[in-house]
Amino acid sequence: MRQLPLAILAMAALLGSGCMPTEEQLRLQREVLELTRRLDNTERNLRLVQEETAGGVRTRLEALSRSQAELQAGVDGVRVDQQGNQGRFDDLGRADAALRQDLTLLRDELGLQVADLGQRLARLEQAAAAAAVPATPAEESADALYERGLQAIRDRQEPAAGRELMTTFLKRYPADPRAVNAAYWVGETYYAEKAYDKAALQFEEVVQKYGDDPKVAAALYKQALAFEALKDRASARLVMKKLTERFPLSEEAKKAKEKLKEWGK
Template sequence: MKYAYLVLLAAMTGLAGCATQSSLDVVRSDVDAVKTRLFSVEKDLGGVRDESKQGIGSIEKEYKSDVTAVRKLSADIQASMDSLRTDIQALNGKADDLAIATKKPTDDLTRYREDADKRMLTLEDRVMKLQTAIDELGKKMGDLASLPKKEEVVTPESFYTKGLELFKAGDMPGARDIFTKFLDKYPQHDLAANAQYWIGETFYSEKGYEPAILAYQEVIKQYPTKDKVPAAMLKQAMSFKAIKDAKSARYVLKKLVEGYPKSDEAKKAKELLKEIK
């Protein structure tokens, strides 16, 4: 701009020598106009420069702010990606653990099946052996069954025991029948007094007190030295009491106490005497 201004002044100087005064005034007037316009242009250019500086500063400020925001966003994205990578690694680890855990029951099941198969084979073998043994035992039992049976030997003791079993089972008529037959077959046996006593007991259990009294009397009369006599006397007295014969009951109880004072039946007789008036 300054270079153009100098050129213009030089031209005007050259023209000044040959130009007239009026022409010089015109030229001066044009120069002033040019100066005015030049000044205006420079002023406008200065405003444009200021505006440009302000615009550039604002743009630069916004740019820096955007760069900062972008950097922050990039950092956040990077942090998110790192966290995502960590989560993916954790998930991969869990997936591996799950795969191992899933495989282990399968292996255990396989081993269990193999063990069960072995046990099954062992059991089948044992069953076959047992079946063979059962078949052999059945054959032997069949052979034994085909043999002629030996006659069962009946002893006085076994016969007496059968009567007791029937008594305990509650079969009083059956027991009485056995004991009666026992006395018919073995009247002098050591168990004869007992058999006679149990005949009395079968009647007493059926509340047949009068035949019971007679049965107990046979014990007292026929076997006076046997241990069953005190028991027979006590039960005879109880039978008299049951049929309301207090006098006979007291008489028998007193004889029991006198004859067998140290027996357990004598103690019971004393207590019973207190009840009977």
């Protein structure tokens, strides 16, 4: 295509020689000029396309480079954060292990302290019981032991000491006719200490063990009063009715009827 300018020069030389151009020569000249114009346009458009293409590729390459740099920076940031989190996790793990070890040591120490306190409390309770309960010689008679128990309960108002003496009496002399009375007085000591639940259980033992003994009527009456003190009037009513049915002629039955009438209001 670069031969066209040479053809143009040749055509100009021919015209300059004084020769008259023929119709065919003029037509060729026009075609050459048209081809030259087209060639210039093509070359210009090609340069524009090359420039645009190079610029677009450069722009895309720069954008890709920036994206890659940003992505790398993000990856580096994530890696740094991950390393920091791993460090914190390691610190938390060490702190947790140390805390568990401290808790184990503290639990063991508290366990030893509780065990020691329990032993000391048991020794103190034994010492207090030994100091509160008068000595009961092994050869002491049933009469003497029973009388000492009554004196502790009724005269000296010492329910704990009297309970120990009556319990000893029941262990040594279970077949003695006064055993039912001793068992009843054990219930009375609990009642005097306002341990109404224990009193109710002790009186129930008297009822179950001694059947129709007259002292059972007194045990039923005091058991009903213990239930009343425990805010269990329903149970108290049942026991009072049981008393009036089993021992209708007893003094306790009369008092039970009065209580039932009073509670019925």
